[in-house]
Amino acid sequence: MATIDDVSKRAGVSRSTVSRVVADNGYVSEEKRRAIQKAIEELGYRPNTLAQALRSNRSNMIGAVVVDVGTPYFANMVYGLQRATRKAGKALMVSSGYADQDEEARAIIELVDRSCDGILLYLERPLRADVVEIIRAAHIPVVMIGRMGCEVARGSVQLDNFGGARDAVGFLLDHGHRKIVHLSGQADFGDTAARLEGIAEALAAHGMSMADIKVVNGEFSQEFGYSATMALLDEGHDFTAIFAGDDDMAAGVLLALRHAGKSVPLDVSVIGFDDAFHARHLWPPLTTIRQPVDEIGETAANLLLKLLGEPGSAMLQTTIGTSLVVRDSVGPARP
Amino acid sequence: MATIDDVSKRAGVSRSTVSRVVADNGYVSEEKRRAIQKAIEELGYRPNTLAQALRSNRSNMIGAVVVDVGTPYFANMVYGLQRATRKAGKALMVSSGYADQDEEARAIIELVDRSCDGILLYLERPLRADVVEIIRAAHIPVVMIGRMGCEVARGSVQLDNFGGARDAVGFLLDHGHRKIVHLSGQADFGDTAARLEGIAEALAAHGMSMADIKVVNGEFSQEFGYSATMALLDEGHDFTAIFAGDDDMAAGVLLALRHAGKSVPLDVSVIGFDDAFHARHLWPPLTTIRQPVDEIGETAANLLLKLLGEPGSAMLQTTIGTSLVVRDSVGPARP
DNA sequence: GGAGTTTATGGGATCGATCTCACATGGGAG
DNA sequence: CTCCCATGTGAGATCGATCCCATAAACTCC
Incomplete structure (x- = not known):
């Protein structure tokens, strides 16, 4: 060389x-x-990039840690991150903690030690205190994605969970549904509260309240979607539509309804959340609330890049809107 | 610090x-x-990792370039890569060319310039000559994933396409199917040839030959699966089973059959290839040949790590086996 | 008791860039 | 004619580590 x-x-x-x-x-x-x-x-x-970085103290590298890169959701987000960082001529280094706090801490510290100019984080839990301290000591700007906050964060990007949930329930109400079930994620999950507010708003717009909807708390998984639906059917609960907290749940819901001999959307309408990779492959193709995941990533990366440009700036915050994707799983309420 | x-x-x-x-x-x-x-x-x-790397000429970083990180397939592969590299205490840096040769070249050169100790590549086309030269000059060991070769490659990992295709067709034959259609990928795609040989082997084992199967060449997409199936039905072609080149195609096949009022697997059996993320969500859940994508990534990374340990070693090559995943889309042939 | 080896430590060059500072030149302003 | 500033160039310190080599003490072996 x-x-x-x-x-x-x-x-x-x-x-x-x-x-x-x-x-x-x-x-x-x-x-x-x-x-x-x-x-x-x-x-x-x-x-030689290494020598440049060592001397000038700028590596032209952005680091990112997401829960699990192996997942279509985060892969899509990484795609957005890469689009933005590449356009800015910076390299991107991504890793994951896979829901293990030690792994996660190691991954983040690794990024700090490799002198990343800035760090993007999508985490499920608050950052460990020692990691916070290390980031602070290194004076590396951090942007958080998702609702999870963090003391060292200089920016944050999150999804409009409120609006998404409002639109989902609004869409069902517009189709005449009045007996709606909402399968919700973990109650302590940050997004859940915002969604419940969105649901309340949609109901209010139709002169209804949270008392008029059944909320079942569980977790974001196909298994829960299946078992919760089966349980509702078994206990003879009367409903014409289900708003699933995410498309995995929705897949379970559709399966349960099929096994129970119910037709979608003739007997029951189903709406999901995320517009996950498999939503279009379900049967019937799932009507859902689209989360523009790559756009979230791109926005977060751009926000970080902006932060790098103007060091002293205030905390930056952005909310990304959802959109309704109409497929075939929602129809008019049966009388 | x-x-x-x-x-x-x-x-x-x-x-x-x-x-x-x-x-x-x-x-x-x-x-x-x-x-x-x-x-x-x-x-x-x-x-300081940068200083260490600069002086010692070892960065403890592995680079990887895959076609598109945003895709569930490659995300899963990256997961495997990360598992292996992390275990070895090395960092991983991944990027993509997104089917653009210049982007791809830039991504690879970036990795070289950041002094990666080794590079993993999953490419769709042969590497550009100038990039080959740069890698060679930097004396960085390269492991190729998939069938695409490369002059500088010191190792390669590929899927057993032969065995996978043989098992798929064998499974159909075992269910009594004799009128089989194979929807194949691009004819110039490396894997296609190996698969045809596997198909031939399966047929031979049942006293048949390639003349007894209809092969339709197209591309790996749901759209092609749909249109090809429709075309076959329109022209009144008589078949009891379809072996789709990948699960995207298979999704299109299932959709076309549904639209044509055919039942799967009563009227037609369908088998896919890959066991992609959405295979289980199709209706009926797709019987398919599973590609252990994360294992491919892990194996490739381990191979590279081994290469780093013993610099003078010969070219290493590994083939990863497939497995049959039985779900509900294949049944006995109708008489 | 001297030669050779093992153990222990520090000095200083080095990796390949950036960046400050010193210095030289030339032209325009006063 | 002097002063100043814009332009142009190079020497050398520096970033934070590694690593070779010199040196010295302690120990082993004839």
Whole structure:
């Protein structure tokens, strides 16, 4: 690998002058500039990123830790992150904690130690105190994605859970449904509260209240969707529509209804949340609330990049809107 | 951030001695070792990875470029990569070319410039010559995933497409199917040839030949699966089973059959390939050939790590086996 | 008791860049 | 004619580690 010294010798100038040409700053005569560029070309010189980063204290690298990169949801988010960071000419380094706090801490510290210029985090739990301290000591700006806050965060991007839930229930109400069940995620999950408010708003707009909807708390999984639906049917609960907290649940709901001999959407309408990868493959194709996951990632990355540009700026916060994706799982309420 | 000099001063020793303790090599007296460890603890010292890498020419970082990280398939592969690299105490840096040759080249060169110790590649096309040259000049070992070869590759991991296709068709034959259609991927795609051989083997085992199966060439997409199936039905082609080249195609096949009023598996059996994320969510749940994608990634990463350990070793090659996942889309052939 | 080896430690060059500072030149203003 | 500022260039310190080499003490072996 050619170094900056090789270039300087070949062009008959000093290291400093080559550096000026490469970084495009300071004064350089047109004549030497051309000679240097010629030498760079001929040697195929590319600056050593490590040395640059060590000396200048800027690595041009953004770090990200998400719960689990192996998942379509986060893969999609990473896609958004990469789109933004690449456009800005920065590299991206992603890793995951896989729901293990030690792994997660290790992954984040790794990013700090590799001198990332900034860090993006999508976590399920608050950050461990020692990790917070390490990030703070390194003066690395952090942007949080999702509802989970963090003391060192300088920015945050989150989904409009309120609006999404309001639209979902609103859509069911507009189709004449009055006996609605909502399968909700973990009660302590940050998003859940916002969604309940959204549901309340939709109901209020139709002169109803939370008393008019049945909420079942569980977890975001197909299994829960299935078992909860079966339980409702078994106890003879009367409902015409189900709003599932996410599309995994919705998949379980659809399966349970099929096994129970119920037709969707003739007997029961189902609406999901996320527009996950498999939503279109379910039968019937699932009507759902779309979360623009890649856009969330892109927005978060851009926010971080902005933070890097203007160090002293205030806390930045952005909310990303959802949209309704109409497929075939919602129909008019049966009389 | 505390540096090695801070530690050495606090412990009253030289930089060299601290380095020896941290790297755990060379001679250090027990007394000083303890003093140094105490100082490290108190200062919260963690070595600067950049400086280490610059000086020692080993970054402890593995790079990977796959076609598209945003996709569930590759996300799953990255999961496998991360499992292996993390276990080995190395960091992983992943990026994608998104089917753009320039992007892809940029991504790979970026990894080279960041001094990755080794590189993993899953590409759709042969590597551009200038990129090959850059990798060669940097003496970085490369492991290729998938069938696509590459001159600088020191190792390769690929799927047993032959066995997978043989098992798929064998399974259909075992269920009495004799009128089988195979929807194949791009003819120039490396895997396709191996699969055709596998199909031939399965047929031969039942005293049949390639003349007894209809092969339709197209592309790996739901749209093609749909249109190809529709075309077959329209032209009145007589078949009892379809072997789709991947699960996306299979999704299209199922949809077309449903729209045509055919029942699966009563009228037509369908088998896919990949066991993609959505295979279980299709209706009926898809019987398919499982590709252990994460295992492929893990194996490739381990192979690269092995290569890093023994620099002079020969070309390493591994084939990963498939397995049959039986769900509900294949049944006995109708008479 | 001297030669050779093992153990222990520090000094200083080095990796490949950036960046400050010193210095030189030339032209325009006063 | 001097002063100042814009332009142009290079020397050398520096980032934070690794690692080779010099040195010295302690120990082993004839």
